[in-house]
Every structure is written in structure tokens, then in C-alpha cells.
Amino acid sequence: MILCFNIVETLEEKRKFEKLYMQYRKMMYYVAYGILKDSYRSEDAVHQAFIKVMHHLDKIDESNVDRTKAFLVLITEHTAIDLYRKLKRETMLSYEEASQYIGAISGENGSYDHEIYDVIAKLPLHYRTILMLKYAHGYKDEEIATLLDMTSSNVRQRISRAKRKLQQMPDEQEG
């Protein structure tokens, strides 16, 4: 009985992974391409993002399509930015600089309904990803750390900095 249950669970996980792959791979590619501007590297980022997702399948609730989609976008963005930094390491490109490349999905064209959303959208990606995982998806600091290959203290530090940045951004824009 237990064995049957486990076989079903194994098949269920495989089915879930396949479904995510079939349903969202192009959207993930689009997100990665928005950052990397390179087809080959974008595919690489999607592949790496799926490797991360594979280890956190239990965190994905398929029934909530928007939440699943948002989760995959955040992971892909983070992976793509990581890859971008790795590729540009010799030029010491910062996250802030890298974030300039994601204009296509950051709402720079002012299409957000609300000014606050606009500010949040313009937040550097490495800040925005963590804030969304914590405050929109409800993940704990430790879970975010595992998901993004960081330490918990690093996550807490980044959240603190993100809040400060978010607080300062309207003044910077006005200035």
C-alpha cells in the first residue's frame, strides 16, 4: 500500500514537473531573454531555473496559476541575473546596473496602474525578487535562502536594504 502510494507520488511529481516545463518554458525564456539578450544564454538560464524548481516542487501549487507563474518568473529573473553577473564579472557589473536590462518587464514605460507599483517595479531585481518571495508568496527567510542559494543572514540583510531603497526611491526620482 505504502509502495503504491509512493509510486503514485513519484509519478505525480514527474507529471507536475513536465507540466511546468511544457506550460511555462517559453515565458521563462522571454523573461531570461529580457535580461540576457542572448538566445543561447537565455536557454541556459531557463535550464538552470528548472534545476532550482526541480528541488522545490513541493512549494508549487499548480491550482494557483498566477502564483505558479509569478514564482517561475522570479526564479528565472534571479537565475538570469546571476548568469549575467557571472558573464560580466570581469567588468564588475553591479546588480543595479544589470537591472537596467530588464526594462521590458519592469514597467519603465509607466504602464502600471499605481505609482507605488511603478516604484516597486523599478526596484533593483535582486531586491524585488526577495521582497516578492517574502511578502507576496509568504516564504520564510530560510526558505528564500535555500531557494536562491544564499545564507539566511544575507536574505535578512537584503530585505532590510530593499526596504531602505524602496523608501528612498521616490525622493531620488524627484531629485
Add this chain to the structure above:
Amino acid sequence: MKYQVDDEFLYKYMLQAEESMLKQLPEEETICHEFSNEFSENMNELLRQEKKKGLKKNTLRVVRIAAVFLAVFLAVKSWAFIRERFQVMPDKTTYIPSGFVTRQPVYIPKGFTVLEQQGDEKEYRIEYGNEFQQTIQYCQRPLGEEELDFDSEKADVIGIEGNQVFVERREDHIQLCWEEEGCIYTIAGNVDESELVKMCRSVME
């Protein structure tokens, strides 16, 4: 635009900001991209890994569950063996080899201590004494073919905790005897009768 960025603010706006962000993305069907063969091969490999990982993870889980079941089974069998080999006394008792469940008085008259305590399959006996050379003997035997060895003409019958207790008085020596739950109990000694009655009651309770 002024606002205070705290947890309440973030819980309120991050979800909505995320929804707005999703609206900016094109529909999956409208994204035209043919993935390379290399990517497809890599992903197929990943899918195979996922299957293997799932099987490995679940095999480990089955092994763990089986180990727990085995441990519980062994514990139950061991406990059954102990219960069979040594009867476990519920309270006021000790272990003796299989035979019957022993009980002993909770109340002991002031100044008395246990001088001797022994038990076997046929009898459980405790002797108490004090500094004035007074002694009390407590005995419990399983009820067998023998009946209460009492001269009913010489013994009085009193009721304690709903049991009939025979009281035999010989000069300063008093003996209480009763039958309860398949055992014969006797408490005897050269002490005040009320003290023996208290001991008797404490056995029954």
C-alpha cells in the same frame, strides 16, 4: 509621493505589484521561440533525473517507514514477552516470576519497617517490625484448592471496602483474612487491631 515602507505596506502592495508585473508578460502562445536541440536534450536529461530522484527519495521513504514499523513490531513483541515472563504490577507492587499480580499495603503503622520481603509463584510475603519487637506479617496467595483456613466460630466477620474480612483474635495476636480477586490475603501481628484494619484497607484501595 510619501509612504512608510514597513511589513504592513509590503504585504499590502507586493502581491498587487506582482500581479501587475504578470500582466506585462505576453501570453505563452504568443512567444515565438524554437528551443535548440541542446536545450531539449538537457531538459530531457533533467526530466529523467527527476524521475530517478523521485524513485530514490521514495525508496528511502519506504525504507524509513518499514524501519519504523519493524521497530514498533519488535517493541510490541518484546513487551508481550516481558509481560508473559514477568507479570507487571500495576501499582504498590514489584515484579515476581509468573504466577499472580501481587499487592502490598500502602499504609504501614508508624515505627514499622520492612524486615523481609519475598515472593514466588505460590506466595508473596512481607514481614514488618518495629523497635519494640512487634511484628506484622502480610501474605498474599493465589486462591487454589485450599479455602480460607479459619475457624468461623472463633472469628468475627467485618466489612471493609465491600469485602468480608475475617478477624481472629488469639491473646494479643490478631489476624485478618479475606479473599479478593482470586487471592487470599492475610495480615497478622501483635499490634492494635485498628492498625491492621488500616493496612487491610490500604491493600484493597
